[in-house]
Amino acid sequence: MIKPDGSRGLALLLLCTAVFLDSMDLSLMGVALPAIGRDLSLSEGTLQWLVSGYAVTYGGFLLLGGRLADLLGRRRVFLVSLAVFAAASLVGGLLSEGWLLVVTRVVKGLAAALTAPAALSLITTTFTEGSQRNRALGLYALAGATGYSGGLIASGLLTEVSWRLVFFLPVPIALLVLIVAPTALPEGGRSDREGRKFDAVGAVAITAGVLSLVYALTESSLPAGAAAAVLLAGFVQIERRQRFPLVPLRVFRSRTVSGANLAALAWACATIGWQFAAVLYLQQVRGYDALATGLGIVPMGAAIMVTAKFTGRLIDRWGPGRTAAVGMVVQAAGILLFLRAGPDADYAGVLLPALVVHGVGNGLSFPSLNIAAVGALPDDQQGLASGLITSAVQIGAGIGVAVLASLMAAAGPGIDGYRIAFLAAGCFSLVGAALAHFGLRVRTRGTEAPAPA
Template sequence: MSTGTFTSTDPTDPTDPTNTTDSPEPAHPAADASFLATPRGRLTLVLLCAVAFLDFVDASIVNIALPSIQRDLGLSNQGLQWVPSGYLITYGGLMLLGGRAADLIGRRRVLIAGTVVFAVASLIGGLAQSSAVLIGARLAQGVGASMMLPAALSILTTSFGAGPDRNKALAAWAGTGAFASAVGVFLGGVLTEGPGWRWVMFVNLPVCALVLPAIPRLLPDDRHRVSTRGFDFLGTVLATGGLVLLVHGLVQAPDQGWGSSRTIVELGVAGGLLLAFVANEAVGRNPLMPLAIFRVKGLAAANVTQLVAMSGFIGMFFFLTLYTQEVLGYSEIKAGSAFLPVTVGVGIAAGLAQPLLARVGTRPLIVVGALIASLGIGLLSRIPVHGSYLTDLLPGLVVMSFGLGFVFVGVATAANAGVPADQAGLAAALMNTAQQLGGAFGLAILSAVATSETGRRLAGGDAAADAYTEGFRKALLVGAFLLAGAAAVALFVANTRGEEARRP
């Protein structure tokens, strides 16, 4: 089976939009046809990238709005952390389930359902008059995103033919993800200082309003007939419970203490559930995560690379946001604007990555990208108390942004290459679960490093600004080492150029 997006009433005409015939997979154009060269193909890519933008931007857009949210709703510091963390917990914890559901019951159906959940949760969050409602809305947003993202990425990888089409599509997808992570901070600042923090939630609604009617018009109906008797309910419970507990434990560990009984029990139970999940998948007849997927060359290494790299990237955004506001005294808009050069660098890097993939393959691209990013974050780890944006922040951000673009594109291509079409949703879920776990792991580790160093400095009599800056510096330095570690792991990634044909 070749790749594409359409099932037509005329099997020789893959562009007939009138047909809605159900099939296990969308019918695909001829191997020598370029779906991306058609208007429908380009619109499909725009639609899928819009979904990616929504999900990635919501992981960062609320960060700058947190002080305003705290003042308005009267949250404690402990309660406030649930606003960003609630999204990450359900987003990362349910991603595997969302991806496998897309494979089994239809990617378009899961994408529509997830977008509806995401939109309703955004509306409720924007209207929230209490902290409990807002946190509940953020948890629900994560549920919707965990359905949307793997469904959208698996549609992309099964819609665009192997080779230049898929490389360009994955470069656009990865560039969108990196762009959204950076621009979210800027948008959060603009909206918070402008119409108010509630618009960091309301801003999702017009995008969802455009995405929802476009999904059935552009994407084929790929419903599958599946019996619930064949669904891996035990595996679902074990995986979901284990991942939710793991992400929650990592997010809460810096506040609860790594040595606290609650943290130890939570992470221990999470580890036990995940081990039981792997054992269940090895013997189950219809596993949620067929372990055979890890026979795809380099897939495991690509996902580990993603996890390690994101632990450094996410931490960098978090600590520089704190540094610009708490130490340099930037307003929300100014702090958000500081990251705009990152979006430019990521866009340029994503554009350069596509032809580089065709020439050198994914492995050199990821290794070099991770090393460039490590250098950029290393430069940022030298931030002073009385810092200058032009000399102390901009050079490191620009260098880091190029590395970020290369890593995103290379990992997205490597983690999906050679995966059978009927497991594309699972592959997408694994990659994005690695990203969310990496973010949670990185924030937990780097927060512990920063807090320890700041506490030591304060105890020694340092001024608050000096103590905080030293904590941020040490955390950023550890982040740079994590990116260097990601480069080492990437040496085991399959060096694909995206040319592998998908197998039914």
């Protein structure tokens, strides 16, 4: 554990910067895709995989990444994976072959899947449980939430100059973190006892299962969905028989672990699904270009940042469950305000209030869910806790986008499809509020069901 407050603050800044990069890369490609396609004459399928390749590997390898952080050392996994992330970003900006660009995006997704849980578990083992850790996790969650919105804004600005800058943007930031991190981050040595075996069979099953599930949701593939069901069912059976399982199933007996992850899944269905529909609405219905779309989302990011400054205090007073529930109700209100949106909706009078309200709810709910999820497990399982909550968000994002895209397609062209999508996203958020309210009432580890030693 880092002793000096200044060193702790620097470590937190570096870890938040890394998760900001991971989240930003999820959205950076979205606005730049048309320019990439025109310049390199790429098919729509190849362009789709510039987004999906990152999302599928990021979501699929998170649990494995979290467990590797516990076994191999959190700082080591963090530094190596961030270096790979930076290298893949640099190479991607230099390439002009579509399939090679996709490969770099897949590599970056894998690197992000190792970086994110290592960073989160470094925070939870560096900061003392209570208000200190709550504030740190609130800033971490803020970095992740604003990274996605920041990616949309940066993509619009950079694409106006050159789409290659979208690939290059993470490189200098990641290199700066890599230069400072070795001396600023705690050693984060192996948390598990020497000699503990690694559950290789379980790792293959869960990684392949989640990869198949995210692919099925992203590509609407029924065979991939069936494969995911078989692999995930097989994983459960494997874990029941393993002496040293990758994911001890007993952790899900904890109402807090189960409740936080289910609520996070619903949160992602709502907010990521809504952002997908809202960006399409702004561009296809309102006629915004890439730059205007990015700038139009700035107020939501600002609302998230302002709200997150006070979220830690509310969690100390109310607990993460009540704070998350209130936040998701407010978030739902912001999403449902978009039902007023039409082909000629005024930005200041209709869209801006919805964006701000959504941002306030987002700033309350996301940090609370992260704090609840990691606070329910001991220090030697923080990589697992981090991998679970991040996986829940990624799977929820896939579900939300797939469901809302299907609803819009079924409704046909026009504003009605978007309104149905906004209504569905609001309902997802209300379901998450209920899950947080009823599932996150345990506030200390003392009442949690322990995982196997």
